[in-house]
Amino acid sequence: MLRSVRRSIALATAVVASSAFLTACGGDDGGGGDGDLTEVKLQLQWLPQAQFAGYYAAVDQGFFEEEGLDVEIIPSGGDIVPQDALANGDVDYAIAWVPKVLGSIEQGANLTNIAQIFQRSGTLQVAWADSGIESVADFEGKKIGSWGFGNEWEIFAAMAAEGLDSSTVEIVTQDFNMNAFLQGDIDAAQAMTYNEYAQLLETVNPDTDELYTPEDFNVIAYEDTEGAMLQDAIWADTERLSSDDEYAETTVAFLKAVIKGWAYARDNVESAAEITVAAGSSWGPSHELWMANETNKLIWPADNGIGVIDEEAWNRTVDGALAAVNEQGQNLITAEPPETAYDNTYIEDAIEELGDEVDTTGADFTPTEVTLTEGGN
Numbered sequence: 001m002l003r004s005v006r007r008s009i010a011l012a013t014a015v016v017a018s019s020a021f022l023t024a025c026g027g028d029d030g031g032g033g034d035g036d037l038t039e040v041k042l043q044l045q046w047l048p049q050a051q052f053a054g055y056y057a058a059v060d061q062g063f064f065e066e067e068g069l070d071v072e073i074i075p076s077g078g079d080i081v082p083q084d085a086l087a088n089g090d091v092d093y094a095i096a097w098v099p100k101v102l103g104s105i106e107q108g109a110n111l112t113n114i115a116q117i118f119q120r121s122g123t124l125q126v127a128w129a130d131s132g133i134e135s136v137a138d139f140e141g142k143k144i145g146s147w148g149f150g151n152e153w154e155i156f157a158a159m160a161a162e163g164l165d166s167s168t169v170e171i172v173t174q175d176f177n178m179n180a181f182l183q184g185d186i187d188a189a190q191a192m193t194y195n196e197y198a199q200l201l202e203t204v205n206p207d208t209d210e211l212y213t214p215e216d217f218n219v220i221a222y223e224d225t226e227g228a229m230l231q232d233a234i235w236a237d238t239e240r241l242s243s244d245d246e247y248a249e250t251t252v253a254f255l256k257a258v259i260k261g262w263a264y265a266r267d268n269v270e271s272a273a274e275i276t277v278a279a280g281s282s283w284g285p286s287h288e289l290w291m292a293n294e295t296n297k298l299i300w301p302a303d304n305g306i307g308v309i310d311e312e313a314w315n316r317t318v319d320g321a322l323a324a325v326n327e328q329g330q331n332l333i334t335a336e337p338p339e340t341a342y343d344n345t346y347i348e349d350a351i352e353e354l355g356d357e358v359d360t361t362g363a364d365f366t367p368t369e370v371t372l373t374e375g376g377n
Contacts, residue, residue, distance in 0.1 A: 093236055
């Protein structure tokens with residue numbers, strides 16, 4: 001069988017981005033059969049920021065409109081669980097991490113991963129350089145920070161791969177910043193390459209009056225462990241895909257625009273950062289640029305094409321989800337997901353229809369150099 005909240009909620013009011021010209025005529029693609037744009041709701045898993053630059057770029061650059069779609073992007077400040085919103089029929093598509101949705105699928109949600117946008121894990125565990133914590137094997141007996149909300153499963157998957165009993169660590173619930181780590185309350189803090197790690201490098205070291213540098217920390221990248229799990233993916237309603245031809249057609253059109261949005265964010269990283277600031281991100285310009293650049297590293301290069309789910313990476317995620325046991329002895333999932341849990345059909349159709357119009361692999365992608373400033377300003 002194919003084995004198929006992070007920042008303090010300063011933006012309490014959801015920022016909604018939608019493409020302009022609500023009643024404008026769409027193109028021949030997509031579901032706009034009567035000449036009107038087909039309305040689509042996309043649920044994010046967090047607030048507006050460059051983690052989602054490709055979707056905002058697709059709005060800003062008119063890519064959704066070109067495909068006959070009017071897309072409303074709905075942020076979440078932790079108050080909305082993306083896969084629940086999708087399963088409940090509140091939205092048409094949702095962005096969520098694979099292990100979190102695997103848990104929801106086992107609980108009865110009927111969802112399909114139609115595009116694996118992040119090809120690599122961006123999760124880190126960060127300790128001080130003199131802490132003696134250099135790998136997951138050193139977690140035993142330590143205070144390990146995590147945001148919770150399903151973000152902890154990668155920790156437990158990596159521990160299981162090392163043969164470590166999860167009860168031998170103290171999981172400390174971490175706020176959506178690095179304050180507890182900087183104050184010494186956590187031995188190793190959870191961080192994303194594109195966000196919390198930058199927060200550390202934007203902070204002044206009181207011993208030197210200069211910004212902290214990478215040499216001040218030991219950084220464990222879960223991508224380099226057996227516990228690495230796939231993260232940001234686009235999920236669709238499984239039943240609608242199989243029973244609603246218009247939804248299936250709209251899905252391909254939607255993914256074509258998304259591909260163009262992420263290609264734009266890759267080739268115009270400064271513009272992509274500015275677009276997400278305009279969409280409502282409260283991060284400073286250097287932090288937002290760092291985020292856009294680091295997010296690109298998780299997507300590009302995409303050897304099989306952006307969004308195509310790699311079976312080996314999927315199986316590794318499923319294996320990790322099956323092995324992960326938290327400190328209370330609970331499992332993330334207890335059985336392999338159904339074959340309908342992912343389907344490359346729609347993203348491959350989107351790539352094929354785009355043809356040479358867009359570089360969908362980014363084989364020559366080179367990240368830019370970003371200089372962080374104090375506070376990310």
